[in-house]
Amino acid sequence: MIVGEQTKIITLTIDGQQVEAKEGATVLEAAREAGIYIPTLCYHPSLTPYGACRLCIVEIESMRGFPTACTTPATEGMVIKTNTPQLQELRRNIFELILAEHPKQCLTCAKNLRCELQEVAARIGVEEISLPPIHKDLPVHQDNPFFERDYNLCILCGRCVRVCQEVRGIGAIAFTYRGSQALVGTAFDKSLQDSECQFCGACVDICPTGAIMERSSKWLGLPERSVRTTCPYCGVGCQLNLEVSGGRILQVSPVWENSVNEGQLCVKGRFGITEFVHHPHRLTTPLIRKKGELVEGTWEEALNIVAEKLTPYKGEHFAFMASAKCTNEENYLAQKFTRKVMQTNNIDHCARLCHSPTVAGLATSFGSGAMTNSINEIGGAACIFVIGSNTSSGHPVIALQIKRAARNGAKLIIANPLEIDLCRYADIWLRHMPGSDVALLMGMMKVILDENLADLRFVTECCDNFDAFRESVEDFDLDFVGKTTGVPREDIARAARLYATHKPAVILYAMGITQHSHGTDNVLATANLAMLTGNIGKPSTGVNPLRGQNNVQGACDMGALPNVYTGYQRVDNPDIQKKFEVDWRCSLSPKPGLTLTEMLDAAHNKHLAAMYIMGENPVLSDPDINHTREALSRLEFLVVQDMFLTETAQLADVVLPAASFAEKDGTFTNTERRVQRVRKAIEPLGESKPDWWIICQIAKKLGAQGFDFEHPSEVMEEIARLTPSYGGINYKRLEECGLQWPCPTEDHPGTPILHVGKFVRGLGRFTPLQYTPPAELPDGEYPLILTTGRSLYHYHTGTMTRKVAGLNILEPEGTVDISPADAASLKIDDGERVKVTSRRGEVIAKAKVTEKSPPGVVFMTFHFAESAANILTSPELDPIAKIPELKVCAVRIDKIK
C-alpha cells in the first residue's frame, strides 16, 4: 500500500449481517472478510475476477438474475443474500455439471485431500450426481521435465491461463478450441518446451485440481509438514515452503502472503531445490588431502588439521573468502573468526565481483550502499528505467513487478546492448554499446537540464556539489553521446523526457552497471540522475541495485568485507575498533584487508599462504580462470567448505562438508534489505554440518573465546548488539515477517524506503563524471566484444542448478550468442561449435545465432565449466571498488577446423 492512501469503508448487508468492506472490494471479498463462505473455483486473489465457474452466484436486491460475487463490486448499502434455497439449488446444479465431466476416482488421484473440488463438494453438500458421466479420455501431457498436465482433471477455471498471462506476462498457455471441446493448451498444440513457457510452475501452484502436478512429487503423498524459508538462489529472497516427509523435501511451494514474491517463484526456486539438496554428489564427510589425493576423514581429524595448519599463518598471510550464499550469522562468524582469531582484515566475498561499486558509489552519493526502495513499490511507479539488468533472467520475480507496472500503463525504458525479454514491454529500448553507460546517463541528464525538466528545488534543498556536476554534464552533448553509445540522439532525448516527466520514476540496475573498470562511475551516474529529478526518498522511486546472490546484501552487512565490520562500520575508525575490541575481548587491526581480487594476486605472488574459502567457487566465478587456479595452487594451505566438490574444492587441502540451506537455521538479507528467516526443514545430510557450526569449531580448536553458540539466534543477538542498523532485529520478530534495515530498535518497524526527507549522509552528493571507455576494446586481432550474464535456468557457477536434471534438459550447455551479421561474415551456422579466444585463454562453445546480440557483440553466460566464460574475461579493475570488468573484453571467434 502506498503511504498516505486512505481507503473509504462502506457498509453493506450480507445474509442479514451488517458488514464493512473497503471501497473497491468485490462482494466476494467483502463476504470473505466477514467470514461468510461463498464457494468459488475460478477465483483467485492474485488474479482479476473471471466469473466462469458460476459457483459464487448471489442474489442482490435491485439487481436482476444471479450476479457473481467475484465480479460484482460491493457498494454502500447493498443487500446481498448468499444462501437462499434457490441459490443453493442452482449452485448444486452447476456444481453437478462440473462433476459430470470430472473423473470421480478421488482415491487414486494425486491431488486427493488437497483438491478444491473436494472442498467445495463438502461445503455445498452434493447428495448425488445424477448426470451421465462424460469421459474426455485425453492423453496426459508429459512434455517437460517438471510437471504433468492431465486435462481429464481440468475444470477449465482458467486460473493457469490467467496466472501465466496476467501475473507472469508470458501467455504460454491459453484456451484452445471451444465449447465442450475447450482445452487449455499451447499455441498450435506445441510442446511446452517449444512454447514460451519458462517453467515457473505458477500454473502448478494455482491449479485447484490435479490437472497440473509436479512430476517428481506427484505420487509421494501428502507432506508431513511444510517449513517456510527463503529461497537460496538470487537476491530477491522469495518466500517458499519446503514440503517435507520422512527427512526428504518432496516439493517446494510458494508462500502467498508476503510482499516479496506474493506467491510467485521462478523455475530455479520452484523446481531447482529438491534435487540439489538431495543430490548424491553432496559431500557427506570431510575430505583430507593425503599423498596428493583427497580422502575421507573424520571431523575430529579434519578440524585438527585445519587448526594446526592455520595457526602459523595468523596475520597478513591468511585470507578468508566468505560467501554470499551463506547466512548472515555464518558471515558474521567468518569475519569475527578472521578478525579476532586470525588477526587480519583479509576477508571478502563475491560481492566484490558484483556490487562493490554499488556499495562504494551509493555510499558516496547517498550515504548508504543499498537498494533505496522496496520490491513491491516497483509496480506503483509511473516510469521504470532498467539499465544493465536482464531482470527476467537474473531476478525473474522482480521482473513480474515491472511487467505488471508496464501493463498498468507505466513507461518502461530499457537500456541494454542485448535484446532482453523485457524489451517486449518497453516504451523505449536504448541499445547502447557495452561500457558506454556513463555517456548514456550523462547525455540524458544534459537533456533534462537543457529542457528544464530537473527538480531544481530538490537539488538545491537536499543535495550538494551540483555546480561541479553541472559543469561536467556540459561535455555530454548528444552528438558525442550518440556517437559513443551508438544510440540515436532522439531516443536518448525521449528517454530522458520520459524519465524526468513521469513520476514517480524508479531506476533498477544490476551487473551491467557494476562490472566495469569504471563501475563506480556508472553507479554514481545513476545516483546523479535520480537526484536530478527528485526521484529519491519517495515511494516507487530511487536507485535500486538488484543484488545477485541470495545473501550478498547480508554478507556485506555482516562485514564480510576487508574495510568494514558489520553495518559498514569502518575498521579504520578507532571508536569502532574499540567497540569491537571490547565486545570481542581482543585487539583488532585497523588496517583494511585485501579485496578478493587482491587476495588472488597476493596468493599468486605468495604473499598469502593460507586461505579459507566458504561456499564460493572462485575458479569459475572470477575473471581469468587460469590465473585464479594458479594462484590457489600456490597456497601453502587451502581449506574449502562447500556442499559439493566444486572446481575450487578440488584444489583444497581439506574440504569440509557443509549443510544446505534446508538443513539449518539462519537469516538471509535480500536485495531490498529485508532480513528473512531461513529455517531448518531436514537434518543435515550425512555428516555435513552447518557452516556456522564448522567455523565455531575451528575457532575453538584455535583456542578462541566467543564462539560458543548453540543456535544462530544467539549469533543474531550479538549482531544486533554490535550493529546499529540491525539493532532491533531478533528471531522472535522475524517469526512474523521480514524486517528491512535500518531497524535500530526493537520497536522500530523497519525501513522500506531510505533517504526519506533527508539523505543518510545528510545532503545527497552530486559527482562530476567523465566518460572512460572500457579497458579492453576490440581491435584487429580480437574484433568482438564479449559480454557475460546469466540465464534464467542456471545460477552462478552451476554448483546447484547443474545438479538438477530438468534444468539441464531445458538448458544443457552454454552458448556464445552471436548476431546474424557477425555469424554470416564468419561463416558460422547456428549450433556450430566455435572457439572463442581472448588475450587470456580460449573456450569451445556452441554458437547461437540470434538477433538478441547486436553486431560486434557476443554474449556468454558463466554457468558452465565446460565453456567457462571467465577463462576469457578481463581482470581489469575498477580503481575504487576493485571489481573486474566482467562485462567487456575483446575476443575473437574462430571456426573449428
Add this chain to the structure above:
Amino acid sequence: MDFKQLCEKATTEWQALWHGDKPVILVGLATCGMAVGASSVLKTIQDELTQRNIEAHIIPVGCIGLCYLEPLVDIVKPGHPRICYAQITPEKVLQLVEDYLLSDNPRPDIALGTFGDTSVEGIPKLFEHPMLKSQVRIATRNCGHINPEDINHYIANQGYNALNKVLKMRCEEVIEEVKKSGLRGRGGAGFPTWRKWDEASRSKATPKFVVCNADEGDPGAFMDRSVLEGDPHSILEGMIIAGYAIGTSKGYIYVRAEYPLAVRRLQIAIDQAREAGLLGDNILGSEFSFNIEIMQGAGAFVCGEGSALMYSIEGKRGMPRVRPPRSVASGLWGLPTSLNNVETFANIPPIIINGGEWFASYGTETSKGTKTFALTGKIARPGLIEVPMGMTLRQIIYDIGGGIPDNKPFKAVQTGGPSGGCLPEGLLDTPVDFETLAEAGSIMGSGGMVVMDKDTCMVDVARYFIAFCRDESCGKCVPCREGLPLMSDILEQITQGKGKPEDVERLVELGDTIMKGSLCGLGTTAPNPVLTSIRYFRSEWEAHVIEKKCPALVCKSLISFYILPEKCAGCGICLRACPVEAISGGKRLIHIIDQERCIKCGTCLEKCPERFSAVVKVTGEQVAVPEEPVPIAAQSSKM
C-alpha cells in the same frame, strides 16, 4: 470541396443518370442475388449491350428485400418509369434487350412492378406488391436503389446531410435527438441507444471508441448483411455521428469474414468517404476527426456478444466477460466504448434529419420505429423486410410473407435466432416488440424469423438449435459449456427413440440451470427453443418419449417407410432408386422394404409414381406386408 459542393456534384450526377439519354439498368448484386446467378445475369447484360452496341448505365444495387424473386433487374428507359423484373435468367436478359431496349415492349409478362407514379399498362405498381405494401423502410431506405459502391448516390439521397447537420449541433443535442426517437439497440438486447451514448460521452477516460457490431452470426439472419451490402455509407454516417456525440475519433467495424462482399463494400465506402472529407481528420472542415477501421471476425458466433467482440478486436480469444463494468465504462482496451449494431447506426441519419419524434411516431409505446426481419423457413415469400414495431406475427407471416407454401398448416415461428423461442399458432397475434416477445418466452434478437409448418418436428428443431449453441459456446462458463452438451445428448436420444419420459423434465431443469447460471447472452438464452417448444408443443414431446412417435414424421429413428401391398404396381422404380438395395421385388411382384436395411432416406416415397402412391411414411405403427415378394395377382386373390 465543402458539403454544399459535394451535394451539388452528387445531385447533378444522380439527376443526369436518371434523366439522361441512356437507359439505366439496375442489377441486384447482393449475396442473395449472387447466390441465384446475378453475376451471370450481369455478365450477359454487359456482353449483350456491347455486342448490340447499346450504351447504357449498368448499376449494381443491393437487396431490396424480395430475395425469393432474385435475380432482380430494373430497367429505366429514358422517359419511362423504372420497371422491376424478377427471377431474371441470362435468357430473359436477351429477351428484354431485344423486346424492351431495342423495341418498346416492356414485357408485362415477366415484369414485377413499376416504381413511381407513372404506370405502365399491364404492370402493377411495385410497392403495391403484398410483400412491400405494409413495409416502412428506414434502415433499408437506400437498399436496392443506389449503387453501394458510389458515394455520390448516397449523398444524392440525403446522405451525410445528417452528419453535416450534427457538426453544427452540440453533443448533448445529438444525444437528445436520439433519446427522443426512442431508438433501442437493434442487435437484440434493446438497450436504449441514447443511454449508451450519453454514458460514454460523460466518461472522462480517453480515448473512447465507437464500435459497430456487424458480426451477424444467427443462422437464417441476414438483416445486417443487406444493409452492409446495400447501403454501407448509412452505417458509416451513423458511426461518425455517434463518434461526434460521445467525443471520440476512433471507430471499428467488426464484421464477420464470411461476409466478403460486405467487407469489400465497406472498405470502398470508407475510402470514398475519406476522399470526400467526410471521414478522417477535420471532417468537412470542422474540428472533429473520425476514423474507421474494419476488423474481420474469425468465425466464432460468440464474438457477436459485445465483450467477446471487443476481446477479439484486441487480438485476444473471443470470450465474454461478466458485466459490470459495461463496455461504455470499460470496453475496448478497458476504455469507454459504445457498441451498436449495424441497423442501429443505419437508423441514425434519418433520425437526425427528420427528428426523433418522426421516428418515434412508428412503433409501440416502448419499442419505437421499425425493425428489419429476415423472413425464412416454410414461407411463401422469404426475404428481408422492415416493418413498424408492433406489427403482429400473423401480419408479417401471412400478409407480407404470403403464408405457408402449399397451404400447409402453420406450426411455429422462431424469432431471434438460434436461441429464440418457438411460438405456436395461438400466439400469432402477438405484436412484435421487445417486451411482448420476451413475455411469450422468445426474444427479438437481431431479427431472424424462421417459419415452420406441420412437417417440422419441434423436438428435432430444438435438437438442431441446441447443437448449434453447443458448438458455438466459447467454453468459459460451466453451465453453458457443460450443460448444452448434456441437453444435446438427451435431445439426440429422444429423436432416436431412446428417450425416457423423465427426460423432458430433465431438459427443463438443465435449461433452467443454464439460463440462470450462464455468464453471457449465449448461455442465458440457448435453452429457449427447447423450453418454449416443451411449453407450447408438449404433446409432441410426449409422443417422442412415451409413444416413441414423431408426429411430424421427421425423426428417422421413429419413422418407417412401407410399400402398401394393395397399391404397389410392381414397376421396380423404387427398387432401382433405393441407394441401399433395401427393396426386394421383381416385375409384377409386390415390392417389400427391408426395414433393417432401410436408411429412411425417403427416395422410394419420392420416386413412387403419383398414380400409384404406394409408399407411405408412418410413425409408431406397422403396416402389414407379405413376407416376401409375391405376384400382385396372387396377393390380391389372397386378400
